[in-house]
Amino acid sequence: MPLPILALAIASFCIGTTEFVIMGLLPEVAADLGVTIPAAGLLVTGYALGVVFGAPVVAMATAHLPRKPVLVGLAALFVVGNLFCAIAPNYWLLMAARVFTAFGHGAFFGIGSVVAASLVPRNKRASAIALMFAGLTLANILGVPAGTALGEAFGWRATFLAVVGIGLISVAAIAWLVPSDVTEPSGGGLRAEVRVLGKLQVWLAMLIAALTSASLFAVFTYIKPYLTGVSGLSTAAVTWVLLLFGAGMTIGNIIGGRLADWKLMPTVIATLLLMALLFVGFMQFGTIASVAIGIVFLWGLLIFVVVPPLQIRVVEAASEGPNLAATLNQGAFNVGNAGGAWIGGVALSSGVSYAGLPLVGAVLALLAVAVAVLSAALDRRAPVTLHAAAE
Secondary structure: OOHHHHHHHHHHHHHHHHHHHHHHOHHHHHHHHOOOHHHHHHHHHHHHHHHHHHHHHHHHHOOOOOHHHHHHHHHHHHHHHHHHHHHOOOHHHHHHHHHHHHOOHHHHHHHHHHHHHHOOOHHHHHHHHHHHHHHHHHHHHHHHHHHHHHHHHHOHHHHHHHHHHHHHHHHHHHHHHOOOOOOOOOOOHHHHHHHHHHOHHHHHHHHHHHHHHHHHHHHHOOHHHHHHHOOOOOHHHHHHHHHHHHHHHHHHHHHHHHHHOOOHHHHHHHHHHHHHHHHHHHHHHOOOHHHHHHHHHHHHHHHHHOHHHHHHHHHHHOOOOHHHHHHHHHHHHHHHHHHHHHHHHHHHHOOOOHHHHHHHHHHHHHHHHHHHHHHHHHHHHOOOOOHHHHO
16 A cells, blocks of 8 residues: 555544444443433434535635645544544533534545545556545444444543544654645636536436435444344444444445446446345344344445445546545535434434334435436436546
8 A cells, every 4th residue: 555545544544433433332422411312323413514514615725725734634623623522521512523523524535535546547546545445444343343342441532532542643644654746736726626516427426425325324323222122232242243344344445446447337336236135134134133243244345335436436527626526525425424314313203113224224225226327327328537437
């Protein structure tokens, strides 16, 4: 792995731990702050909304700045934000700290993916993005299970303090390893960045990303009570299941990068169909602990098969000004995170059982399939310049 991409992967590990570890700590946070588990689940929604609204603001504000200082500053923002989370005395201040932390998320992954793609030959761009996102998947193998165990043993605040330490390492890695002459902002500036948003395929890719994430988070936000209440697993066992989910994500990320450099849209469509079938299987057989564990692993694998293809699709479609579009795509993933968590919470509050939540995920995955099929059909009618898919 090239050292600059390694630095970006370390930072993505920190960001991924920040985003996902809260789902393993919902009961602890809810009990400590005196709120219900669905209310604690809104901390996931709040973070996702922070990504959505912060992404375009940060991307536009930094459009004319050199990429390396921007990446260092965004990594530093995560350090400060996680410190605020660790010391938040009540639910609403924790929510505010989560939203503040999230403001740099979309811009970091958006700008970082453009930087990563610029460091390798064109036909390896999706794989380079996958390497950067490897930090995010490793966060689910190491960061989330370790953070969950740490929170259960010493309190959820200890987990956020640990993330602060990791964040400081990521700031140092980017400052040291990312070259100062890394790709600079597009020549057209902010105007060029905004102009590419007029391309339909850019928006369709973002819609697919949002629906895919929504299908995941409608269920995964509440995975701990699902596995303990429906599958009959112990609280301690959930930590190991989360480890398997992260392992699946890591494998899926590697596969997704390679498939995207080969056949982009067929990969996306086939993977989303498999996800919908998996949700149905989860609903039917989730009461069998061993089956539920296997499904969670496959679930993690499939969700990250589609991440590199969708990110490189946006970067290539918006090649004249990719930073804002790539950043907004991260916002789209998090619109799905927020929407999925909210939809899942509404379903639970409306009387749907935890066992019935996978059906919600299946419906959302099928909607993503429909949009992906439309996008592929438009490719055949008026091909989009997607070098990563063609070469």
